[in-house]
Amino acid sequence: MLHPFFSRFIRMPFFLRIFIIALVFIVGFGFLAYIFEPETFPNLFDGIWWAIMTVSTVGYGDFVPTTTLGKITGMVLVLSGAGFVSSYFVTLAAATVKRQNNLLEGKVMFKGTDHYIIVGWNERARAIIDKLLTDKKESSIILIDQSLETNPFVDYHVHFIKGRANTDEILIKANVYEAKKIMITADQNLDELHADMNTIITLLAIKGLNPNVICVVEILTEEQVANAKRAGADEVIQSNIISGSVMTNCLHSTGSVDALIFLLEQFDGTRFVFRSASSYDGKTFVETNQSLLDEGALLFGIKRGADTIVNPPHPFKIKGNDMLLVVDSPE
Template identity: 35%
Template sequence: MNFSAVAHTYARFPVVLRLFLMVAFLVVTAGVTIHYIEPDTFPTVFEGIWWAIVTASTVGYGDYTPVTNVGRFLAFLVILFGIGVVSFFVTSLASTAITTRNAFKHGELSFKKDGHYVVIGWNERAKNTIAQLQQLNDRLDIVLIDQTMKQCPINNNMIHFIRGNPLEDKTLERANIEKAHTVVITANLHGHEAEADAKSIITLLAIKGLNTNIYSIVELLTPEQKNNCLRAGADEIIETSLLSSLAMVNSTLYHGITKIIYQLLDHQNDHMLLYDEVEKQFVTKTYCDCLLHYEGKSKLIIGLYRKDEVILHPLPTTVIEDGDQFIVIQSGGHTS
């Protein structure tokens, strides 16, 4: 055995773990030793270890007591050990717990899980996005990255806050972006729109450089940057200004239509807009055949999503292809 290598490995352990291993080793050693010194008083190794634990922790139940001078001397050493090392271990454990909690609260703790969702930038849209996702799945792991907040703005243990610049690799690595499922990049509405879009695109480039397979959703404020965003690898672009303008135009022409839009997009309502996978049995059949099959199933088919193309109200004779998805309005509550 290479003791130098073992000592080096041991030295790399966290302080609390090293203290725990030291306590465990000394307690077990003392328990085994007292068993062999006084086999009548401590007939089993377990009873010896039990005595060592209660003695080292200075509890001293008195159910086992050494009767020989050697045994009492060992007890003296265990008591001294308990006053020093065990007390220090408990103090260090409490200190580490507090330090870890503060690091988590202030965004200094790295995220270790995978398959999570990452939201970049703290604002009202990010707040509502996180709230909606958690209502759909309260066990969903969400990482929030922001450099302006001093601590996590949401009091929820399922939200992991990372404080730092999302343009820097070290910040993204702390968020474990390499193993994330989806990233949502929100725009900064407080500065110049073109600069906000440029920052979002650079952030996307940094993310794609670490994880090319992550599904990316980018909020843009100006249409001029849309092509650049697509070149950077955006899977989906949300043009906030365009969506707002279209909603205003439709509200002007058809009063109250935004109520319908909100209801279709809100998955907490009874009716919602979503994709539905086309079953294999419908491939090569017509759109009309699918409509007849879905009647009475609480799903209204309004179109097809085919290879990034939206086909609303296709012709009844349209043939369903492999990979198609139905665009449906579903009633009867949300599905997660």
């Protein structure tokens, strides 16, 4: 009968075993005090209260043994039980510090839901997380990266996991099964082709575990865009094309392109939004734009299937399953 109990006891966490031993000492010696000195300790609770105060070296003095046997009981309790109690608190403090260090170093599994996962650490990832912390104040953000030593954010909404995001172990730690959206940034430590290959492998690993999660990926080379879409990317961001377009405009423009750069900066998820076109089915682009202008918004373009059409030629009719790319008015 005792062997299974001891087997389970030995497998318990160390601090839990120390706590159980200390608890047994406290209850046991409280019972002995109640038995040896019923006049001083009229009930068991008073005996346990005295044992706790004694073993913790607080000693209020409201209960004091008067008999020799009671005093010996108190002496044995202090000499034996105080060590276990002290060990318990020291172990508990050490476990708390270790847990905090593991959390900071990206070793702790995330157990929340409806969170955003950002893969890779660079200035783009920093900007994305900063924006999410501003716009999605109650949402949890998971940062996965193998180059960082500790979490670069002090905000408790950002949970860091150290490791390669193309392995099941790390993705499970990030609870990819219940993630809301995932953004995979290009690895800045690799050349463009290898960075794209790493991104696609990571995307395949994610979609293999959770085919339904929305994945936005950053692709650097044009020839890998098709492969990213085949791998299951819901959105592909070609950052090189965007930055190249701005630089080309700088070369060809006779004046400043600050306005263009400012326009691109507005693509931060707060001004440019997609709206359903179901209520504008059959209307022209101009008519739809006029209706939106009355609401203080501006129709920028149409997303039809995999194609995005900006300022289509007149006449262009809206279909009910289109998505409207709209510039909302500032709040």
